[in-house]
Amino acid sequence: MTLEDLKPGQEGTVISVGEKGPARRRIMDMGVTPGATIKVIKVAPLGDPIEVNIRGYELSLRKEEAKQIQVQ
Template sequence: MKLSELKAGDRAEVTSVAAEPAVRRRLMDLGLVRGAKLKVLRFAPLGDPIEVNCNGMLLTMRRNEAEGITVHILAGDEGHPHGWPGFRRRHRFGKRA
C-alpha cells in the first residue's frame, strides 16, 4: 500500500522508498527508510500536501512524493514498544485572562 492511500490517524511502517534519485535521497535523509514507523497526521483541504509524524519529526510532503513510499499498516500499538507516543500538549502557566 502507498503512503498516499492512508487516512489521517493511520500508523504504518515504511517498506520501500521509490522516487527519482534526488527526492529519494532527501526522503531517506529525513528518516523515511525501511522499517521507520510513521503516523499520518492530516491532509490539506485539497489532499495535497500530507503531514506525517516519523520518529518524532513532523514531515510535510506532496502527494506525488508520498505515492513513491510503500508502507505496511500497523494495527494497534504495534509500531512502538511502549504504545504510540502522543503529542506534547501545550500547557499554560499562570491564570487565564
C-alpha cells in the same frame, strides 16, 4: 500499499522508498527509511500536501511523493 493510501490517524511501517534520485535521497535523509514507523497526521486544507509524523517530528510531503513510499 503506499503512504498515499493511509488516512489521517493511520500509521504504517515503511517498506521501501521509490526510485533512485535526489527526491528519494531527501526522503531518506529525513528519516523515512525501511522499518521506520510513519503516521499520517493531516491533509493540507487544499487537499495536498500531507503531514506525517516520523521519528518523533512532523514532515510534510506531496501525495505524489507519498505514492513512492511503500508501507504496510
